[in-house]
Amino acid sequence: MKVMIIDYGMSNLGSIRRAVEECGGEAEVTGDARDLKKAAKIILPGVGSYADGMNNLRKYGWVEAICEETLVNKVPLLGICLGMQLLSERGCEGGETIGLGLIKGDVKKLSVKNPGERLPHVGWNEIHAAAPCVLLNGIKDGSDFYFVHSYYFDAANEADVAAYTPYCGRFPSILARENIFATQFHPEKSSPDGLILLKNFLNI
Amino acid sequence: MLKTRVIPTILLRNECVVKGVGFDSWRRIGTILPAIKVYTARQVDELIIMDITATNENRDPDYEEIDNFSRECFVPLTIGGGIKNIEQVKKILRAGADKVCINSAAYDAPELITEIASTFGVQCVVASIDAKKTGSGYKCFKNCAKTETGLEAAEWAQRLEKLGAGEILITSIERDGTMSGYEYELIKSVSEKVNIPVIASGGAGCYNDMLKAINEGGASAVAAASIFHFTQSTPLEAKKHLSDNGIRVRNAGIMLR
Numbered sequence: 001m002k003v004m005i006i007d008y009g010m011s012n013l014g015s016i017r018r019a020v021e022e023c024g025g026e027a028e029v030t031g032d033a034r035d036l037k038k039a040a041k042i043i044l045p046g047v048g049s050y051a052d053g054m055n056n057l058r059k060y061g062w063v064e065a066i067c068e069e070t071l072v073n074k075v076p077l078l079g080i081c082l083g084m085q086l087l088s089e090r091g092c093e094g095g096e097t098i099g100l101g102l103i104k105g106d107v108k109k110l111s112v113k114n115p116g117e118r119l120p121h122v123g124w125n126e127i128h129a130a131a132p133c134v135l136l137n138g139i140k141d142g143s144d145f146y147f148v149h150s151y152y153f154d155a156a157n158e159a160d161v162a163a164y165t166p167y168c169g170r171f172p173s174i175l176a177r178e179n180i181f182a183t184q185f186h187p188e189k190s191s192p193d194g195l196i197l198l199k200n201f202l203n204i
Numbered sequence: 205m206l207k208t209r210v211i212p213t214i215l216l217r218n219e220c221v222v223k224g225v226g227f228d229s230w231r232r233i234g235t236i237l238p239a240i241k242v243y244t245a246r247q248v249d250e251l252i253i254m255d256i257t258a259t260n261e262n263r264d265p266d267y268e269e270i271d272n273f274s275r276e277c278f279v280p281l282t283i284g285g286g287i288k289n290i291e292q293v294k295k296i297l298r299a300g301a302d303k304v305c306i307n308s309a310a311y312d313a314p315e316l317i318t319e320i321a322s323t324f325g326v327q328c329v330v331a332s333i334d335a336k337k338t339g340s341g342y343k344c345f346k347n348c349a350k351t352e353t354g355l356e357a358a359e360w361a362q363r364l365e366k367l368g369a370g371e372i373l374i375t376s377i378e379r380d381g382t383m384s385g386y387e388y389e390l391i392k393s394v395s396e397k398v399n400i401p402v403i404a405s406g407g408a409g410c411y412n413d414m415l416k417a418i419n420e421g422g423a424s425a426v427a428a429a430s431i432f433h434f435t436q437s438t439p440l441e442a443k444k445h446l447s448d449n450g451i452r453v454r455n456a457g458i459m460l461r
Contacts, residue, residue, distance in 0.1 A: 011297075012297050012300065012301070012302050013298060014271065014274050014297075014298055014299055014300030014301075015274060015281075015300050015301075015302060018274060018275055018278075018300060019278060022278065047297075047324050047325050047327065047328055048323060048324050048325045048328075049322065049325060052322075052323070082325070094322075112399075117206075118399055118400055118401050118424060119399065119400070120326055120327045120370050120371075120400065120401075121206065122327060122370065122371060122401050122424070123206050123207055123208075123209050123249070123401070123424070123425065124206070124207040124209065124249060124454040125205065125206045125207065126205070144207060144454045146279070146280055148280070148302075148303075148327040148370075149325075149327060150325075150326065150327070166205060167205075167206055186280070186302075188278070189278065189279055189280045189281075189302060190278075190279075191244065191247065191278035191279055192247070192278075194278070195278065
């Protein structure tokens with residue numbers, strides 16, 4: 001069973017591959033969109049800006065491949081950080097940009113609401129489940145995960161939100177819609193709960 | 205709520221973990237991989253690893269070594285030392301690091317900060333400042349504290365934020381390695397001037413020093429090395445102390461009682 005990690009020039013690929021292997025998965029980093037056909041699971045990682053991310057996905061032919069595998073063949077996909085945000089319909093970082101549109105909503109900049117809050121949102125923060133989600137099996141509500149971001153996914157349908165995190169008000173930190181999953185935090189860097197979450201994804 | 209981080213710093217010199225006093229008198233401590241393993245097993249919040257001789261020896265970061273570090277590290281890993289261009293950053297991130305720490309290069313080519321931020325996001329750039337108290341305030345030094353830049357620390361921090369830094373690591377050169385407490389005024393002067401998170405560094409000798417850096421200095425995170433290398437103190441106990449004093453820290457499994 002192969003976990004395909006999409007390489008579109010925007011990620012901490014090494015960290016994610018290591019973490020998948022640590023969870024017992026067979027990971028392959030690929031820069032070739034045709035490889036997605038072989039995927040039992042897909043991970044869309046990403047650090048960087050929304051506009052650059054989408055441009056790269058388009059440039060290397062990932063958009064059609066991702067849509068076909070997730071929407072037609074129903075292969076489970078996990079978007080991480082920017083990889084979560086790119087699943088949206090629109091982003092504004094680096095100019096308004098159309099996203100993959102796999103989950104309804106827009107990506108917006110966090111705005112400080114409480115004294116002491118700084119941006120980017122960097123560090124360990126808790127997640128609170130909003131709906132039952134297979135990713136959260138064995139993970140206590142209120143557990144801490146590692147975040148590092150300035151933008152958030154403003155989901156149009158509350159039903160797609162599996163967990164929220166309290167910062168700058170609150171924002172969706174886990175999305176789940178059928179076979180499509182996403183985390184704003186970095187499970188690969190959130191040992192040990194992050195590795196449990198990754199294992200849950202691999203076991204779907 | 206966002207938790208306050210406790211971050212061990214590991215300094216490397218010729219592939220050895222070292223620690224000095226005031227950026228001098230380097231003492232060999234041991235090898236790095238066991239240190240990373242122990243820290244990761246104890247669920248530290250993050251790790252910062254700096255190659256302190258790379259810049260002065262005009263050397264590239266050792267990507268193979270970074271690859272080895274990240275194999276052992278399932279918490280965020282920041283790599284610093286000798287980074288001068290975006291290609292190096294790309295290779296470092298590819299090798300498994302999550303953030304890069306830029307110090308000397310920022311003085312010579314401030315646009316590097318902007319370039320990294322726009323390519324990989326601001327969250328990727330930790331701008332590091334080494335500062336010393338002078339007759340005319342806190343001044344920045346580069347090249348492992350060897351060269352004075354004439355820049356005022358808080359003003360430079362502000363400039364770094366504008367350039368695209370995602371965090372500031374502020375180190376007091378005089379307090380470094382002394383375990384006599386952080387330079388609280390310096391940390392405060394920086395955290396008041398910027399809106400990005402500030403990591404306090406240099407001088408932690410006991411858990412209360414960390415508490416003061418947070419409460420009085422306004423730090424979002426505390427970095428420390430000597431206290432963890434040379435005493436019985438651990439990051440976990442440090443967090444326990446902070447938690448007992450009203451600071452929210454990460455619920456490390458071991459702490460749940």
